[in-house]
Amino acid sequence: MSSWRVSRLFCDLTQKSFSTSSVNAFKSNKHFLPKFKKLRAMKVVRVEVPSFDEKTQPTSEEIRTKMKERGLVPPRMWQEKPVFIASTGGIFEPYVPPEGDGKISPVTLGGAKQSLLKVGKKGTSLLAIRKIKSYDEDFDSSDFADEAQEIYINMHHSLAEKDEEKLHNLVTEHAFPSVTANTDKNRIRWSFIKSLEPPRVVHARVTNVMTDDNVFGQVTVRFHSQQTLAVYDRFGRLMHGSEITVKDVLEYVVFEKHLSNQYGVWRVHDKIIPNWMPPKEPTYRTYIKPTVPVVEDIAVDTQIKENETVA
DSSP: OOOOHHHHHHHHHHHHHHHHHHHSSSSSOOOOOOGGGHHHHTTTTOOOOOTTTTSSSOEEEEEEHHHHHOOOOOOOOOOOOOOOOOSSSOSSSSSOOOTTTTSOOOTTTHHHHHHHHHHHHHHHHHHHHHHHHHOTTTTOOHHHHHHHHHHHHHHHHHHHEEEEEEEEHBBOOHHHHHHSOOSSEEEEEEEEEEEEEEEEEEEEEEEOOSTTTTTEEEEEEEEEEEEEEEOOHHHHHEEEEEEEEEEEEEEEEEEEEEETTTTTEEEEEEOOOOHHHOOOOOOOOOOEEEOOOOOHHHHHHHHHHHHHOOO
């Protein structure tokens, strides 16, 4: 082989080796595992840099176009406001207490008539109790009377302590203004002595408000107990009652529960005061004693005025 051919072959070999080395020097940026390609792409967030050439107050059509590009739904101007009805506005089908309740014996003629009236009204209450049980499976009229008495006692203690946060859990929004009226500057001392008769459920009703699914239940409980009540004014003077004198109290308290609400509880809603019940004792109110001018000073002032007019 001639020297010319050897040199030519050497040049070809060196060019091939240089070309192969140059290709292998630059590696591909593609990941070796294409399985998690989408997850790796989600790691990268494209930040949109705000353009300083845009308008500070774009038109409604430009805002609509931008939101359409980003896949956003334009906001709606709602005129309605959400309303939540936590309690009813009063007593529906209120219980009418029989005259002389707590005083007439069931053996007498008046007591026998009262027993007949109770039997006639009991059917509607039983249907209402059955519907209450469909929402509250643990409801029982005999057990609820004791529970209602506990709520009744805790309500009076919270009122005496002026604990409004606890009182809201024991009293409905309808009864709260009536319960707390004229108590901000007074001091109340109340105590429950004993029950003369065990509390019992005398009336039950169920109604719906606004829609058929919004159901409220009301249960009237009869309390016949002994209590003491004393109300003091802001100066510490006794306005009403006494802490020593124990009195017999007969009350018909209405309890309400929002049955459709999963977290509804029984709370004091109202009180039924029959027409035949005697009126309450008047409250002694205190006033600031006015300063009355002395008669002699008035006579001197009139004399001075007369002298001035003459002069």
